[in-house]
Amino acid sequence: MVAEIICVGTELLMGNTVNTNAAFLARGLADLGISVYYQTVVGDNVSRLTDAVHTALDRSDIIITSGGLGPTEDDLTKETVCAAMGIELIEDPHTRQRIEEFFKRFRKGRIVTDNNWKQAMIPKEGFAIDNDNGTAPGIVCEKGEKRAILLPGPPHELKAMFTDKVVPYLAKLQPDRLYSRMIKIAGVGESNVETRILDLIDNQTNPTIAPYAKMGEVHLRITAKASSEEEGMALIEPVAAELRKRFGKAIFTEEESETLEDVVIGMLRERGFSIATAESCTGGLISGRLINVPGASDVLNESYVTYSNEAKERLVGVSHETLLAHGAVSEETAAEMAKGAALAANAEVGLSATGIAGPGGGRPDKPVGLVYIGCSVKGKTEVRRFEFRGSRENNRSHTVQCALILLRDMLLFTVDCI
């Protein structure tokens, strides 16, 4: 089965937006074992979109579009694709009702302007996919052997809809499937990971290992083509075992959807520990990321953003002498912030970050990107020093990631000691 991706949007053609939707959809189709030979980007223009749809339907079984489903005059993907496929549009009472409810709940007092109702029109041969994150529903057109799946452009709407609704729909159309397992590694660099698995990658046919690096993590996806899940897993398991042998505790999860913050919150919960952060350069982002996890309230009651020196002293008890002798960005201050956060919140664990995020504020001995991260677990404290180089935003994101890695390392150690 061959699919083709068509992304609709003048902002893509103008280069105002990077086409992350195409990469997301391509990755999802690859996981399903569906081949993609072409991706196209076209503007909000009826004749050119019509051309692109005809070309795509001639050479592929399925087309997936993103964008152009909204209420404005520019949004014409649905009308154009249905016209190209010779499919009539009819009003869907269910979708109309959902739009009404959306406005009632989220746009109180705002009038539902007429243009919104065109979003309730759906193909006679096909169906709508509910949008839980916006008003424009997704659309599936079915004409003979051809399928067109139309998704909204905003990435969070598109991603949720593709994962929850489109993947199960496509899986039914495709017998031989890809099965995969994910192994997520933290705290080991990408090229280090790749070097250590080069022999496995060089000899691979089925299953394959695909490394994917994101900030401070490397995700290894093991993928096997098989006719059943049992067969797929039997192919995958020996490779997974080998990777476990090679990377040991650097593997923080094998769950596809589990994040590093999920893991550390789980570890805190298991141990009956609570945590508080004291943050300077990260300004609350570490705490914010921990609270990403539903139920984080079991282990986190409060945290402190201590940006000024005075706040470091008053809120988490960093000593005036330490700040004078070593400065706010120092191993000593990071240690006292971590200990102090735990103490102030009456928590077992304190986590701190203090650094020079940039672009200003650097000095020869304390350059931009210098960050100290501290973690204190039941009185035992460790501080790690980093020199990041990148934008302010980048340095702060790296700091959050490295703080979670330090926390995980400390918690692993805690269990080893018991």
Add this chain to the structure above:
Amino acid sequence: MVAEIICVGTELLMGNTVNTNAAFLARGLADLGISVYYQTVVGDNVSRLTDAVHTALDRSDIIITSGGLGPTEDDLTKETVCAAMGIELIEDPHTRQRIEEFFKRFRKGRIVTDNNWKQAMIPKEGFAIDNDNGTAPGIVCEKGEKRAILLPGPPHELKAMFTDKVVPYLAKLQPDRLYSRMIKIAGVGESNVETRILDLIDNQTNPTIAPYAKMGEVHLRITAKASSEEEGMALIEPVAAELRKRFGKAIFTEEESETLEDVVIGMLRERGFSIATAESCTGGLISGRLINVPGASDVLNESYVTYSNEAKERLVGVSHETLLAHGAVSEETAAEMAKGAALAANAEVGLSATGIAGPGGGRPDKPVGLVYIGCSVKGKTEVRRFEFRGSRENNRSHTVQCALILLRDMLLFTVDCI
């Protein structure tokens, strides 16, 4: 003049790489006033790439490709494009010499394997563009009125080559350029904005207005085609003035790179105010976003993550009675959190958020997505109620955005009162 972008690479089709080259090239072409109607991604496959090149040359004056210029067997962009255009390849002594020098300087001790020499082959009708960051030169093919510009895939090679060599080449072919201005609006929905400018969009030719929505903001780009910056700005200014009249204070900036947090930090600084946040469901993300801004320390000394009820009482003085009577997620609690944050930090401004981010914790009267955002400026407090719907992460991002909008509204009002 119309150009078309073709990106060559299996890694793009598989979704392993996000196509940042396409966005970069599109932006550069837009700045030159060259229209782009299609972008295509195709794998390293002769017959499909040939099809894509023929289609593109039929409908466009210029094609620009990225990728597939390297030394390996998979790299076949140059051979394929030249064959499609009927152009012969000949060896270029200058390029051959550059490859030899590159290996001498950067690949000491490595043998220049035979496949490298194919990079020295250049079109008889056209020329090579020196690559200062790698071995594969760029290629320009010129056949009649058609041009094909082939660039290497690695973004740093492509970007340098495009900016330094291709832009001047294209500028000579194209007298008119595009000039643009950005107008950013917060707190007005996308379809509302579009409805209010429909008449302008319907009648536009030069300049044009392109709306682009991102969470809680709508960005309007006004673009004019002109032969000089003066002429361009003269075309843009009346449209900008009209938009200012229609959207007034909802416009938070006209600076391309300025963010909402930049603006509110600037407003606080102008007024000599400092700010502290008290955050429950956002867990520090509002404070974290404010501290995105370099120099935020002028206006933010500390903030509080008050996730538990007990922390709300102890850290920012929410009264026990309020929590009992109205609950943690209530207008009253949000107001006391905002006032209490300002008081505890001895700041002029307090900003608070308390809500049910989900997925659990919802009740009929307090559903998932219910959020109260409070802002207190010099004792005057306002609370806004929201019902977001989406993932936990999404609800929290929306909350951060709406908190900054409320803060800006309150600060605007402060100036009006002076």
